[in-house]
Ligand SMILES: Nc1ncnc2c1ncn2[C@@H]1O[C@H](COP(=O)(O)OP(=O)(O)OP(=O)(O)O)[C@@H](O)[C@H]1O
Ligand SMILES: O=P(O)(O)OC[C@H]1O[C@H](OP(=O)(O)OP(=O)(O)O)[C@H](O)[C@@H]1O
């Protein structure tokens with residue numbers, strides 16, 4: 001398989017989870033402190049530690065073949081770059097916010113207003129597709145402070161819990177896009193490298209599916225099995241194994257981790273006992 005170069009964020013919100021997903025894919029990386037480049041020991045992968053904001057350009061130029069990057073950065077700077085996997089972490093939205101006292105009724109209220117943002121293309125496109133012109137001020141960080149220091153009437157920035165907006169006396173008024181970390185591919189990737197990319201994607205999908213699921217085991221009297229199976233939102237038909245105690249069985253299945261709490265009471269009412277919920281390390285689909 002051809003060697004591929006992957007860019008991940010050097011430091012910041014994506015760094016740790018990006019390294020973690022590679023590790024969960026069974027890829028060991030020798031990364032010493034302050035190293036900008038590292039080789040994987042057991043997979044044809046070279047890791048480049050870069051600024052998130054610089055990655056679209058490196059992908060475009062083919063300096064790196066693939067990258068783990070925030071989708072919001074691609075929307076801003078790399079619309080033509082292909083996203084091949086959504087990775088389920090660093091979930092956030094890019095939103096417009098105004099001071100709490102602003103009587104906001106709709107996007108038209110921002111006509112001619114000063115908007116501070118690190119995402120000028122995203123804002124520009126959102127506003128102009130709605131026929132609204134505003135006065136954009138590009139700033140690189142601490143955007144939420146802009147209205148308080150008289151620099152802007154509104155802002156556009158990343159929102160996750162909303163606590164930064166809250167602390168700065170702002171309210172979210174338009175969600176322009178939803179974002180998460182993604183695996184993106186350079187348009188210049190070569191044929192010989194696609195096999196390695198597919199092998200990596202296969203591993204990533206197995207890791208993500210496992211993160212989303214739980215292995216659930218429970219015991220039940222045989223006459224309750226049918227009712228219990230009705231409740232279980234399993235992958236396929238659950239496994240039913242006889243217990244040493246006559247007339248009892250053990251039921252095993254895989255369920256989506258978010259669904260589990262929805263059905264737990266129902267399962268107990270239907271007669272399930274000794275319910276165990278276990279993590280799954282990999283799930284090959
Ligand atoms: N509060 C947040 N909650 C969840 N995800 C976030 C949050 N803030 C940022 N992100 C996501 O993480 C990415 C990296 O954010 P971070 O603040 O670490 O880097 P940055 O300063 O934008 O980039 P650079 O690496 O270029 O310095 C963002 O592009 C976004 O996708
Ligand atoms: O809704 P919240 O949960 O408060 O998250 C949103 C904040 O998180 C990000 O900043 P970060 O902490 O990454 O700092 P930065 O501006 O230095 O990148 C983003 O720029 C917002 O300011």
Ligand SMILES: [Mg+2]
Nearest residue numbers: 012013141158
């Ligand atoms: Mg940030």
